[in-house]
Amino acid sequence: MKESRFNTEGVRWLGAIISAGVVLLLQLHLEAAHRVEATPPPPLRSVESVAQAAVIPAPEPVADPGESLAELLVESIIMIESGGDPAVVGRHGERGLMQIKSDTWREVTTSLYGRSLSFSRAFDPDINRRVGKAYLSKLHTFLVDHRGDWNADERSLLLACYNAGPGRVIQSGFALDTLPASTRDYIARVSAIHDDLIAERQSGQPSWIELSAASAIHRDT
Numbered sequence: 001m002k003e004s005r006f007n008t009e010g011v012r013w014l015g016a017i018i019s020a021g022v023v024l025l026l027q028l029h030l031e032a033a034h035r036v037e038a039t040p041p042p043p044l045r046s047v048e049s050v051a052q053a054a055v056i057p058a059p060e061p062v063a064d065p066g067e068s069l070a071e072l073l074v075e076s077i078i079m080i081e082s083g084g085d086p087a088v089v090g091r092h093g094e095r096g097l098m099q100i101k102s103d104t105w106r107e108v109t110t111s112l113y114g115r116s117l118s119f120s121r122a123f124d125p126d127i128n129r130r131v132g133k134a135y136l137s138k139l140h141t142f143l144v145d146h147r148g149d150w151n152a153d154e155r156s157l158l159l160a161c162y163n164a165g166p167g168r169v170i171q172s173g174f175a176l177d178t179l180p181a182s183t184r185d186y187i188a189r190v191s192a193i194h195d196d197l198i199a200e201r202q203s204g205q206p207s208w209i210e211l212s213a214a215s216a217i218h219r220d221t
Contacts, residue, residue: 053215076194086125095122098132108135142166159187
C-alpha cells in the first residue's frame with residue numbers, strides 16, 4: 001500500500017511539474033508575440049521613392065568638339081556676312097544674319113520644312129541661322145564627295161563654296177589661287193575670326209560673342 005501511494009503521489013507531482021512547464025512556455029510565447037505586435041513595422045516606401053532609389057543618374061553628356069567648332073564657324077560667318085544684324089539686306093538681295101539668297105532659301109527651306117517658307121522669314125534670326133547651317137551642311141557633303149579633287153584645306157573650300165558657290169569652286173579646280181580676290185579675302189577674314197574664337201574657347205575665356213549675348217540679356221532685363 002505504501003508503494004502504491006508513493007507511485008500515485010509521484011505521478012501527481014510529475015503531472016503538476018509538466019503542467020507548470022507548459023503554462024510557463026505558453027506565457028513566454030504570448031509575451032514574445034505581444035512584443036512583436038507592439039513593435040511598429042518599418043514605414044512603407046512609396047513607389048516613387050523606390051523608383052528614384054533604383055534609378056542611377058545618367059552622366060552629363062560630353063560636348064562634341066567638332067560640333068562646337070562648327071558652331072564657332074557659323075558665328076564667324078555671321079560676323080562677316082551681317083555683323084550680327086538680322087535685318088541686313090545685301091547688294092544681291094541676300095537677307096538676314098547669314099545673308100542667304102532667295103534661290104538658296106527656297107531650296108533649303110523646302111528640304112527642311114517640306115515646303116518653301118516665305119523669304120520674309122529670312123529676317124527671323126533663328127530660322128535664318130538654321131537655314132544657313134543646313135546650307136553649310138549641304139556644301140560640306142558636296143566637298144566630301146569631291147575629296148580627291150581638293151587642292152586646299154577643308155575650311156577654306158567650305159567658305160569658298162559659301163561665298164562664291166560650289167560651281168565656281170569646281171571651276172577653280174578646288175584651289176584657292178584661281179578664285180576671285182574678293183572670295184580669297186572673304187576666306188581670310190572669316191578664318192581669322194574663327195581662329196580667334198577657337199583660341200578663346202580653348203583658353204576658357206568668354207568669347208566676344210558670349211559677352212555680347214550676356215550684355216544683350218542684361219539690357220533686356
